[in-house]
Amino acid sequence: GESVGLHLPTLSVQEGDNSIINCAYSNSASDYFIWYKQESGKGPQFIIDIRSNMDKRQGQRVTVLLNKTVKHLSLQIAATQPGDSAVYFCAEKGGSNYKLTFGKGTLLTVNP
Amino acid sequence: ETGVTQTPRHLVMGMTNKKSLKCEQHLGHNAMYWYKQSAKKPLELMFVYNFKEQTENNSVPSRFSPECPNSSHLFLHLHTLQPEDSALYLCASSPLVTVTNQPQHFGDGTRLSIL
Numbered sequence A: 001g002e003s004v005g006l007h008l009p010t011l012s013v014q015e016g017d018n019s020i021i022n023c024a025y026s027n028s029a030s031d032y033f034i035w036y037k038q039e040s041g042k043g044p045q046f047i048i049d050i051r052s053n054m055d056k057r058q059g060q061r062v063t064v065l066l067n068k069t070v071k072h073l074s075l076q077i078a079a080t081q082p083g084d085s086a087v088y089f090c091a092e093k094g095g096s097n098y099k100l101t102f103g104k105g106t107l108l109t110v111n112p
Numbered sequence B: 001e002t003g004v005t006q007t008p009r010h011l012v013m014g015m016t017n018k019k020s021l022k023c024e025q026h027l028g029h030n031a032m033y034w035y036k037q038s039a040k041k042p043l044e045l046m047f048v049y050n051f052k053e054q055t056e057n058n059s060v061p062s063r064f065s066p067e068c069p070n071s072s073h074l075f076l077h078l079h080t081l082q083p084e085d086s087a088l089y090l091c092a093s094s095p096l097v098t099v100t101n102q103p104q105h106f107g108d109g110t111r112l113s114i115l
Helices: none
Strands: A010-014 A019-025 A030-038 A045-051 A056-058 A062-067 A072-077 A086-094 A100-102 A106-111 B004-007 B010-013 B018-025 B031-037 B044-050 B053-057 B064-070 B073-079 B087-094 B110-114
Touching: A010 A019, A019 A030, A019 A086, A019 A106, A030 A062, A030 A072, A045 A056, A045 A062, A045 A072, A072 A086, B004 B087, B010 B018, B018 B031, B018 B087, B031 B073, B044 B064, B044 B073, B053 B064
Parallel strands: A010 A106, B010 B110
Antiparallel strands: A019 A072, A030 A045, A030 A086, A056 A062, A062 A072, A086 A100, A086 A106, B004 B018, B018 B073, B031 B044, B031 B087, B044 B053, B064 B073, B087 B110
């Protein structure tokens, strides 16, 4: 079956730096992508989404980039703060299928 | 506050016990989901309900029994569970179960430990 994976399981950055979290997907029919943040002891929290007819979308301090050619998704966090420390994972929806497929996640640690 | 509330937050039970997990959403959504989250594994979809009707059972063992009395409430009844069922059980909701592009919104989960 189709799967969504992450290049880096852990990422450690200094406070104030920019963070980039990557995600690879294999279903070329995927048309919708979501980034979630999961803090310790909490459920996944929606951060930002992007449709396949776009290649970039910006939110507050976050930007999602979609490269359909290489089936790659990234989440950029500007001026990373200690409160950004969490597991981040991507999810994709494949075309006519309403189900979301989730990646395993990347642990982001922000050092003060 | 996510708009999706799960109770209890923690549950420890023996393999012969019967317990239920509860989920309530205050977002006006019509679709609700149960997921299992185990360590170092991606989220696993268990059940999907759309307008109170079950639309998906992802080959879940019968010791897990879902119930959806209305679009705002979802239960997961547990009986004779196994140690490998220990995990975080997450409830989510979305406006509809369709092919439209809508994020699912999650509760904070029930941490289940089977003795």
